[in-house]
Amino acid sequence: MAQRNLLQFIILGLLHQTPLTGYELTKAFDSDIGEFWSAQHSQIYPQLQKLETAGSLTHTEEVTGEKLARKRYAITDTGLDTLNNWLAAPTPASTNGKDEFALKLYFIPDANDARLRPMLEAQQVEHTAKRTHLEHQLATKFPDGAPTVGLGHYLILQHAVSREHEYCDWLATALTHCR
Amino acid sequence: MAQRNLLQFIILGLLHQTPLTGYELTKAFDSDIGEFWSAQHSQIYPQLQKLETAGSLTHTEEVTGEKLARKRYAITDTGLDTLNNWLAAPTPASTNGKDEFALKLYFIPDANDARLRPMLEAQQVEHTAKRTHLEHQLATKFPDGAPTVGLGHYLILQHAVSREHEYCDWLATALTHCR
DNA sequence: TTAAAACATGTCATTAATGACACATAGGAG
DNA sequence: CTCCTATGTGTCATTAATGACATGTTTTAA
Numbered sequence A, B: 001m002a003q004r005n006l007l008q009f010i011i012l013g014l015l016h017q018t019p020l021t022g023y024e025l026t027k028a029f030d031s032d033i034g035e036f037w038s039a040q041h042s043q044i045y046p047q048l049q050k051l052e053t054a055g056s057l058t059h060t061e062e063v064t065g066e067k068l069a070r071k072r073y074a075i076t077d078t079g080l081d082t083l084n085n086w087l088a089a090p091t092p093a094s095t096n097g098k099d100e101f102a103l104k105l106y107f108i109p110d111a112n113d114a115r116l117r118p119m120l121e122a123q124q125v126e127h128t129a130k131r132t133h134l135e136h137q138l139a140t141k142f143p144d145g146a147p148t149v150g151l152g153h154y155l156i157l158q159h160a161v162s163r164e165h166e167y168c169d170w171l172a173t174a175l176t177h178c179r
Numbered sequence C: 001t002t003a004a005a006a007c008a009t010g011t012c013a014t015t016a017a018t019g020a021c022a023c024a025t026a027g028g029a030g
Numbered sequence D: 001c002t003c004c005t006a007t008g009t010g011t012c013a014t015t016a017a018t019g020a021c022a023t024g025t026t027t028t029a030a
Helices: A007-017 A022-027 A040-052 A077-088 A100-106 A116-141 A151-179 B007-017 B022-028 B041-053 B077-088 B100-106 B116-141 B151-177
Strands: A057-064 A068-075 B057-064 B068-075
Touching: A007 A022, A007 A040, A007 A057, A007 A068, A007 A077, A007 B100, A022 A040, A022 A057, A022 A068, A040 A057, A040 A068, A057 B007, A068 A077, A077 B151, A100 A116, A100 B007, A100 B151, A116 A151, A116 B007, A116 B022, A151 B100, B007 B022, B007 B057, B007 B068, B007 B077, B022 B041, B022 B068, B041 B057, B041 B068
Parallel strands: none
Antiparallel strands: A057 A068, B057 B068
């Protein structure tokens, strides 16, 4: 297997909340879930077909306006089983952290290398921006702190924020070590 | 492009330090660099061939014992250019963080869900182990703190440690929110 | 009214990565 | 002497994912 195909579970998970069209699923990766996962429509549509063939989904056709038909997908009992099995399965600790920037640092071993400082500073700009964005998301979506319903969403946003916090701190520490 | 093919740069970076065989490169992903990247020999050998065709590498044959020949690869000036261009290029902030566990939490929105606590606890075991392992690595490889030569390696280990630290803290916080 | 933006659904060629298959030598322990 | 482990190098089928190509409708704002 090239990858673990987690997309199927994301689709099932999203459809478990409410039936959606392929287009709406695609959009979900631009907002909420886009904070920590990505997928294009060219991957989503074929996956929806596969899941339907496997009996995990069904769809109903809706017509908007004159002729434009869209397919609204809903999860089946089979699909719900698949989802729950995945949720129940142990999760590898991965933190697979394929971090390109860390990789670059690894290949600049000398603390006096002139490239080091500008690189770290550029990265600091990027991650500070990301951190600010995430903090704004958290404050906007959960102004009252941890909710009872939607806790998962809250937790992953919280996590993303503290991950960026750690990243910024790390970059700052790194800067103190180079000329 | 399916991925960014960073493997080529890792190979160039490792060979920039010292010439290595395919086998030795493979082993590098079990130790040092394995902490934050993975690759199998089935990917490495073809990549070495590609890089040699592209003029980034050359190899010399060495014979061990009676007949076993191995190929020791060295980086060329072309290869060094490729490496330096990559190092000089801006790095996307990604933190692509495709975290399977976070994904699962997202799909268990209810704080009272009975699955939540055991999941978090299991994950805590995993990540605590990983954190301990990384701290041990750091203490073993850099007993005197940040070095002048090998700073990159130190920094990424440091980063891995604090990332795991953050992860464990986050899991602990998450546990306080569920029944 | 007309043009742009959003809605909506698909296919296809290419690439990266995995795991399995395959084969052979070298060295050390029992 | 024999077996096991490590060394050493490769191929191949399959899968996941990307970006580009392709096509058409509906809504909205100038």
